[in-house]
Amino acid sequence: MTAPPRLTPAQIVALGPLGSVSPELRRALSGAGFEPMPQPAEGDWLACHPERGQKYAEFVAEKPLVPDETRRTLALLPLGVPARPGIPRPGLLRDALEAFYALPARLLPRVPLAEVGMRTRINPHTGKVQLYTPHILAFLKQRLPPDVFALAAITGEDLYPDESWNFVFGIATPRHRVGVFSFARYDPAFDDEPFHPGDEKLVLRRMIKVLVHEVGHMFGLRHCIYFSCLMNGSNHIEEADARPQHVCPVCLRKLQHAIGFDVIRRYEALERFYEGAGLDDEAAWVAERLGEIRA
Incomplete structure (x- = not known):
């Protein structure tokens, strides 16, 4: 079978043979609309954390945990005090999870930080x-509820995974299907700045990116090095902002293998979500992909 168009040899190898996939999924994986992975600059993730990537065949061989009939729900747990005005409500993030992963998602009751009993520090x-x-x-x-495949906590407090780290946007453990992410550094107030017109959508984009990125790790996806992709690692806010809102063909194939969604219905749900959230650029990108897939 001929290789999909628009893909480099490395991308074709990472994507794997496509003889067994549907015509719609094959068109979704063609590479149309996806940008190549940029060369890392000094201070970027790959410059500091060299990674070899994860091909589709490697993902399958690793036999990651996947949703089943018993555990087929995603859950979002607000941790700590409610977010201040201008920060997207947790229900909107729940809707983003549901559309992105084509799985039912629910919002759990908020948990006070004192109930967790965790270590804290003051960042120097x-x-x-x-x-x-x-x-x-x-x-x-x-x-973790028994019917939940993946549980993600969100908090407005900054996070650190180890004394040697300055901070982390979020972190997840695929083996245990739990993760946590912070919107602290996505809020202009973190740098003692006021909200400006348009900041609400910028913060929403940032929060969706880190949320679905960390949940992607719970499905067994490692950082992507093949395209500009939501699953790229990020070392700083500028690099995180540069990531797209979508997964690349390699990561899309991994998710479809794990979840079994219909690629057209998934994109249709994402288009409805982005339109409802006022994220016009993302809605337009999805609409263009749907045009390619339905052709």
Whole structure:
């Protein structure tokens, strides 16, 4: 079978043979509309954390945990005080999870930070409180409902995974299907800046990206090095902002293998969500992909 158009040899190898996929999925994986992975600059993720990537065949061979009839729901757990005005409500993030992963998602009751009982520290660079992620992950493992495949906690407090790290946007454990992410550094107030017109959508885009990125790790996806992709690693806010809102063909094939969704219906649900959330650029990108897939 001929290789899909628009793909480099490395991308074709990472994607794997497509003889067994449907015509619609094959068109979705063609490479149309996806940008190549940019060369990392000094301070970027790959410049500091060299990674070899994860081909589709490697993903399948690793036999990651996948949803089944018993555990086929995603859950979102707000942690700590409610977000201040301008920060997207958790229900909107729940809707994003449901559309992105084509699985039912529900919002759990908010949990006070004191109930978690975690270590904290003051970041020496920012002077702000940070929460120790291993203690949060241990708490979430105990709170994972039996019908939930993946549980993600969201918090407005900054996070750190180890004393040697400055901070982390989010972290997840595929084996235990739990993760936590912070919107602290996505809020202009973190740098003592006021909200400006348009900041609400910028914060929403940032929060959706880190949320679905961390949940992607719970499905067994590692950082992507083949395209500009939602699953790219990020070392700083500028690099995180540069990531697209979508997964690349390689990561899309992994998710479709794990979840078994209809690719057209998934994109249709994403288009409805983006339109409803006022994310016009993302809605237009999805509409263009649907045009390619239906052709």
